[in-house]
Amino acid sequence: MQASAEHRGPAASAAGDRSVYRQADDYDRGMPYDPSAFPPFAVTVDLVVLTVRRHSLCALAVRRAEPPFQGRWALPGGFVKADEDLAQAAARELAEAAGLRVHDPAQPAQGGTAHLEQLATYGDPHRDPRMRVVSVAHLVLAPDLPAPRPGGDADRARWAPVEELLQGHDRDGEPTPLAFDHARILADGVERARSKIEYSSLATAFCPPEFTVGELRRVYEAVWGVALDPRNFHRKVTGTPGFLVPTGGTTTRQGGRPAQLFRAGGATLLNPPMLRPEV
Amino acid sequence: MQASAEHRGPAASAAGDRSVYRQADDYDRGMPYDPSAFPPFAVTVDLVVLTVRRHSLCALAVRRAEPPFQGRWALPGGFVKADEDLAQAAARELAEAAGLRVHDPAQPAQGGTAHLEQLATYGDPHRDPRMRVVSVAHLVLAPDLPAPRPGGDADRARWAPVEELLQGHDRDGEPTPLAFDHARILADGVERARSKIEYSSLATAFCPPEFTVGELRRVYEAVWGVALDPRNFHRKVTGTPGFLVPTGGTTTRQGGRPAQLFRAGGATLLNPPMLRPEV
């Protein structure tokens, strides 16, 4: 697996030594082509990979092996290759970092695959101390993966509750600040996920292929960090056409009375939306 | 003013001649730093600048002076400079292309200034036939500008109704397809604007500093392309706390009974949202 592109390599700075590059204006004026005619950028993808584990929203973090920020946690990511689309690069990094495959975007959530979408692009000139790196962040929503401990090296990657990563310390008070501007990227990704499950059926991307209404409710509760009324929630999601499709089966894996199993339906936009409490 | 960075310069291809570049993997493996250790990218900003003129949603388009796509219309844009943030680059291009200044994001809409936000990033390897260009598109919402005909050269820039630009021909059937993937970028920007005025007060960014309820309603009608009930609209916007602040003045510039003038209030999120008809 790979960590962020900013991780590796020595600390030489290209952006700081601009005199060796002709300015972009020369290129604008139609001068003969020269690869150094415009400022050189490295382009990377960084991934906010979210899942719900043990009733809390967690993100995938990897430990940096080299300076800068050596030993700190960071979001997974890497370089975009020369012949690769941005979404392709993100999907490739996701496979390398977490062994996850991506949905066909035309289909609703399939089993064991993840939802991927572009989040935002971060290009502060000094976000990487060594050189000019523009990172196209992507958001991934994945079901809780029982087996595939990412990469196998549990000490180099982990699922951490997002509050822990955003506050910069774990429950024991040990400092765990994210490298670079990754706390900001993570915060933006979490906010996108929180708002997007309001008006879309994306919450099902956090669920296994077949799930109960109660399991879906616990996803909403974990992502929003609130408690929802089980009865009103049940009425709402089962009454929204195209959101849930019953499979016919039932399960008692949550205890109590057997619950109907559902798959995600074809609807992607919920209208009217799910309402997030505390308005 | 400047047009898209993809406009100018000769048609030499860098991305096509990859053998001269060491692969990013070498950089990953901690090899000594070398500016050519990662694939070379040009990074640009492209602008979707929207305004409402004569009851229709219009976008700023500029005419390309050089190949490829010579003579075709395109979105304004340009290179990101070596020491520039992405938002800075977008604001600079906006000033150059349309003479528009950007709001202080902390403040609600001020007079004569525009709202700017990042839209999405487009990085298909072949979106520019000459070289690898990643474009960070930005969305700008601007009030209708009576005077500043962009750049002064009316023949190189114009406000065009978005349907015209998206359909690829004007009302006379003359073909006017946008260069590169700019039709896709424009469509994404228009969709963002359409959905964002539902749940935010951003529609006021299309209005002059002081405006009437009727003028704000005509903005919604132009952006959504629908007719709204004036009485329900009035009740809704004046009843949403923080959306509108009365200035005390009135105007009859729309004819009929004098209408109260308002400024944009401090609220940025509307709750409950404005509902777009045809659900």
Add this chain to the structure above:
DNA sequence: TTAATAGTGTCTGTGAGACAGTATCAA
């Protein structure tokens, strides 16, 4: 006067929130 826009009031249906009550399992 007419025509236009501004603004208020009233009714009705949808749906969210609160919560009583019943159903069906495991231990």
Add this chain to the structure above:
DNA sequence: TTGATACTGTCTCACAGACACTATTAA
């Protein structure tokens, strides 16, 4: 049995949509 979760039904309030009505200007 207790205790958990699943599900149904009912009441109330907020609010969107439809639309009757009045107010104030210009021509």
